[in-house]
Structures are given as structure tokens and as C-alpha cells.
Amino acid sequence: MKPSLFKLFAICGCAAASFFSTLGAHAQNLTLEGQTGGFITPTAYVVYTAKDHIFSHPAVGYHFVNTAKVIGNIHTFSITEGFANRAEVGYTRSVHTLGDSPAFSKLWDYSGMNIVHGKVVAVKDGQFGPWTPGLAAGFVVRTDDKFVSGALNHALTGTLKSYTNEDLYVAGSKTWLHPPVPFLINFGLKFTNASIYGLGGQATRFGGRLFGGLGIPLPGPFHTAIVPAIGFTQEPPQVENLSAILFDPNTGTTGALAHIPTTMDYAVRVTQKDNPHFAFDIGVGHVAGTIGTTAVATGLPAPYPPLVLVPVDLKANAVFGMGLSFRY
Numbered sequence: 001m002k003p004s005l006f007k008l009f010a011i012c013g014c015a016a017a018s019f020f021s022t023l024g025a026h027a028q029n030l031t032l033e034g035q036t037g038g039f040i041t042p043t044a045y046v047v048y049t050a051k052d053h054i055f056s057h058p059a060v061g062y063h064f065v066n067t068a069k070v071i072g073n074i075h076t077f078s079i080t081e082g083f084a085n086r087a088e089v090g091y092t093r094s095v096h097t098l099g100d101s102p103a104f105s106k107l108w109d110y111s112g113m114n115i116v117h118g119k120v121v122a123v124k125d126g127q128f129g130p131w132t133p134g135l136a137a138g139f140v141v142r143t144d145d146k147f148v149s150g151a152l153n154h155a156l157t158g159t160l161k162s163y164t165n166e167d168l169y170v171a172g173s174k175t176w177l178h179p180p181v182p183f184l185i186n187f188g189l190k191f192t193n194a195s196i197y198g199l200g201g202q203a204t205r206f207g208g209r210l211f212g213g214l215g216i217p218l219p220g221p222f223h224t225a226i227v228p229a230i231g232f233t234q235e236p237p238q239v240e241n242l243s244a245i246l247f248d249p250n251t252g253t254t255g256a257l258a259h260i261p262t263t264m265d266y267a268v269r270v271t272q273k274d275n276p277h278f279a280f281d282i283g284v285g286h287v288a289g290t291i292g293t294t295a296v297a298t299g300l301p302a303p304y305p306p307l308v309l310v311p312v313d314l315k316a317n318a319v320f321g322m323g324l325s326f327r328y
Helices: 003-019 149-157
Strands: 058-066 074-083 085-097 113-121 134-145 163-176 183-194 203-214 218-221 224-233 265-273 279-287 286-298 305-315 317-327
Touching: 113 286, 163 203
Parallel strands: none
Antiparallel strands: 058 074, 058 317, 074 085, 085 113, 113 134, 134 163, 163 183, 183 203, 203 224, 218 224, 224 265, 265 279, 279 317, 286 305
8 A cells, every 4th residue: 555545544544533432322223134233244232222221212124135136135124122232132024025037046936034033242342441342142043934945845855844043143343433443343153054044045054154244434424424344154054955956067966065155245334423323234245156056857859968057056146235224
């Protein structure tokens, strides 16, 4: 970086830090699954409760993810209640529409699923000094999940199976609103048996995955804060029943392993500078591209090949997403 650019960056960082030095409350933005946090990752914060009160005003949220090419569009509607700035519980209904792929969208041809979540803060951000991060533990339970694993179970056995999958997680978060550069950093570990938040189906085992995010708060017009942010979540390596349709060209049989990449989001959040009641997110997510290869019968007589290899491309390497959260 050139010295002049570094100097300009430092000046902007100091100005932003000064702007946020009086910001005392965190924005009550909800994740895709209805917890307080980034677009896809929970943080160690909960829905704000007013002083000397036990119950918060509820926070409501709506999220949309455009994955219409194969997976189908996703709409989530959430409500979350906080308790004395130490805990929160909430419910999210994830609503799904059918995608455009004749070959693969049938794996997601279901109306949606139910999500219940909760979180408890063990250590508040700054509780034992300015550098003390907030620490929280939480859970997510998704019911009536028929995506991918359920659809394939139906195709293989004739029985439509609904899955229940869970996350158990711990998260550490730190908001720093001082020079030289203000930031909000989040990092955590979750144990899960859900692939891509249940949209990718049931994982073959319950295992640990890392998640995290980083945001840089900047001053915006009309007493707003603008926060460019990035978040990630590692995904379980395999999905139940999925290998039954994945073809291994080396052996000439099914049973190949899928390639499920880390889920990423690159977003910008806009919220209020003082006593924030709303947050608006807009950005791009990386979900999955080609996860493997399947073999499709040609139906042609000899000498034509009986099967043709087709890549299983979810066409979700760069998807649009937006979210809106509001606390009464």
C-alpha cells in the first residue's frame, strides 16, 4: 500500500472511530435464521432489553436469498425476544419456492421448514475490561426439513422422510469503536448435522465447523452507520443419501463424495448510529457451484452409450441476498 493511501485510510479510520465513540448499543439485526448476528453467522449479542426490564421489545426480520436457478428462492420470516440482555429465543419460518432446473430443482420441491433458536450470553462485551470479548452459547433446531436428503430418501425407498437437524454453538464477538480503525469481529465453533443451514439436507454425521465474520463501521448520512462486512461458515463434508446419485468416473459406479464448499457472504449493513432500531443488509453470497457428477440414462439403443455424465451444478456461486430487521 502506498504511504499516501495508508495515510488516507488511517484518517478515515480515526474519523469513523470518533463518529462511533458515542455508539452504545448494537444494532438488532437478525441472521438468516432469526438470531442476532450477521447475515449468516450468530454473534455473542442478544436482542436489546431496556434498563430495569426483563423482557425486550421483540425484533422481527425478513431475509431473501435469490437461488432460483436450481435451489429455489428462500424467504425467511423471524421473531426474536430478548431477556435482560442475557438471553434470547425466537422462531423463524423458512419459505421456499421451486427452482428453474428440470434436472435438479426437484430436490428442493418443498414449501420450507421451521427453525427455533436460542442463545445465552455468558460474558458481555467489555464486562471485564475494554478488550474483553462477549461470549455466548446457543442452539438452532430445524424441523420438517425435506430438502435433498428427504427428497432422495423418497426417490430411493418410496418414503418421504422429514429430517430434524440441530446446531450447538459458542461465539465470541468484539466491537471496537476506537482508533486507529473501528471494527466488529466475530468467531465461533458450532457442532451441526445440517448442510448449508438445512437447505443442503442432513449431514452424514454431527461434527464441528468454524464460522466467523468481520465488519468495519463507517459514518453514513442521516445519522446512520454503514458497515461493510464478510462472513463465513464451514459446511459438513457430506450429505445423507446424496452419494446415491453422484457418479464416480474412476470406478464407473455411484457412491462418489460431494464437494460442499464453505458458505460465504459479502454484505453491507445500514443501521442507525444512536439507539438503533433497524438494520438493512444487502450483498452477495457464495453457496455452491458444481458439487459432483451424476449419470443420466440416454434411453438410446446400442451402439449409443446408455448413460451420459452430467455435472451437478447448483448455480449458486454468486447469489443475491437482502435482509431487514426491526426492533420495536
